[in-house]
Amino acid sequence: MNADRNLSRRVLLQGLGFTMALPWLESSLAWSGEAAVSPTASPQRFACMFIGDGISPPLWWSKGNGSQMELGDSLASLAPYKEKLNVINGLYNANGSGGHAKCTGNILSGAALKRGREILGGVSMDQLLARHLEEETFLPSMVLGCEQPVSGFHESQYSMVYASHISWRNPSSPVPIELYPSLAFDSLFGAKASKLQTSILDHVREQANDLRRQVSNSDRVKIDEYLTSVRETEKRLKKMESSHAETAPTDLQRPPSGQPVDFREHARLMCDVIALAFQTDRSRLATLLLSRDLSGQVYPFLDINDDHHSMSHSNTGPAYQAIVNFHVEQYAYLIGRLSQMQEGDGTVLDNSCLMFVSEHWNAHNGRQVPCVLAGGLGGKLTTGRSLDYLKAGDGNRKLCSLYLSLMDRMGLELPEFGDADERLSGL
Template sequence: MSPVPAEMHPALAFDSLFENQGNRTHLSVLDLVTDQLKHVAGKVSHLDRARIDEYTTSVREVEQRLSRMQTQDREEQSPTQGTWQRPPAGVPSRLDEHVRLMLDIVALAFQADRTRIATLLLTNNLSGQVYPFLGLKVDHHNYSHNWDGQEFAKITRFWVEQYSSLLQKLDSMQEGDGTVLDHSCIMLANEQWTAHSAPKIPLLMAGGLNGALTTGRSLDYEHAKERRMSSLLLTVMDRMGVIMPEFGNSKVQLPEL
């Protein structure tokens, strides 16, 4: 089984989600389903029509933000770089907006049930990313050597806030007898380390997987016999109904989860 290729560009991720390709990329994806939306709207309840309107509004908002980002990046592009292509050849220059767009696309994918599995690598401690919008002038990697300093804490807080914004968006999306968040498991891992060692990895998990996971707890596995990350993932897969005898280097699920 081959891994799914990583996608760094919001526009391409959006196109992939809605199969918006070729000469259709200049259109709104909603233009392609206008007749179907009108047909469905005439047959469903008022509540379902409101949900359809909520979803299509979210789709259009993401499209408009992508368009604004591409326009601004095109204006900033040097004339020597050649003809502008959609999407941008490089990573968008505004990190905070780039991340929020990617998170919103993940939320749209979950809401539309296009997929319920998504991985988003936000950053890592070896990253050369800088954060001028946080008032920081040195790169991420240098700050990570002083992992308990104020600068690294500011970076960590920024990423946790992005995680929180995704949770809030998913929690606002009604789905069945709950919300999309209620039926999901959203995990944030932070490779907080010292001296190039990672004996402890703080994790946040939100969403109850439709009651399969108990939330509102703090669990400490520092001295537990079974504390592998692969054990955690094996347990989450089991709660999702994917039964596997082993995963990675683990055959044992994480206790108490």
């Protein structure tokens, strides 16, 4: 790689037919003759992390702003990032009220869902953004999950397809969920990644070392941090696969990629993959369904052996509070990963919006939707705030108004979306 080569803002390393994109490097501007860019010119990303069956209302609150913000126990793990948060209380999904199944299928679309065998809802906002940005990245969006989708019908006669998916490519088809971290990792770097017997870094090492000698000191740090992230994620995936292999029956051949047995490891690996996708600009949109609606997830590491949904009916008790805390901790982990990734004058978190949301405030109650945002979308979203819309009136606290506002800030302006035709005031 020569210094006079015309390089884009993203540097590509290639080896043995494999292509790997590095993070944004300030030195590449000098090579390509591009003018310096401001932090707002950096890529904007959006990710949604979802927990099914609601939260623990007594412990889900915030007061104040900035470094003086106070957080309820359910949000305690977010304390290091107070100035990067917007804790939003009182948002309302009009078409998401009235019980299970229907509330999850429209959490990102606000569409009215159809009962019975015919699946009919709306396109989710992450997929609208993916279409808008599809020419900008290798992978338009990542749709990840930690719990297997289910079929059949809820007693309300809404399909369980709605309960299992938050990302929808069209009104009748959800985007398939990737459950395997290894395959999600492979999807970022092309089909060849799954066939490599060694680390992908081994195939681009010479170019990476050559590049390090040509860039600024700050870019060397970025390259080293990124390559370390890739290596650590690979190691964790291999460790997970080895663990599976040791416990698999000897007369069966284990698939090349599997779903981790430990939910903690599963969630962290998925967060790591999203972080890599955003850091390398391989994708700018991601959803992660940690637990679906009517979730059957169990938590033996929390000494809880009953399923998630059953526990949610006692959502003020210590067991369900521990479940909610665990989910928020995964959100905090992803925030922390992105906050450590330098990009321009800020971080990848500064140029992103990470949303944590559930379909219910508590069991069967969609009149409030718990929602937290982290990150400033390249300076277009003010952070460090507690925002309360509960008493603003239903017309002024629509969840879809929030989505219109976020899509605006990412360059996709729509006259209406879901049940909203106005932006969320005060955001």
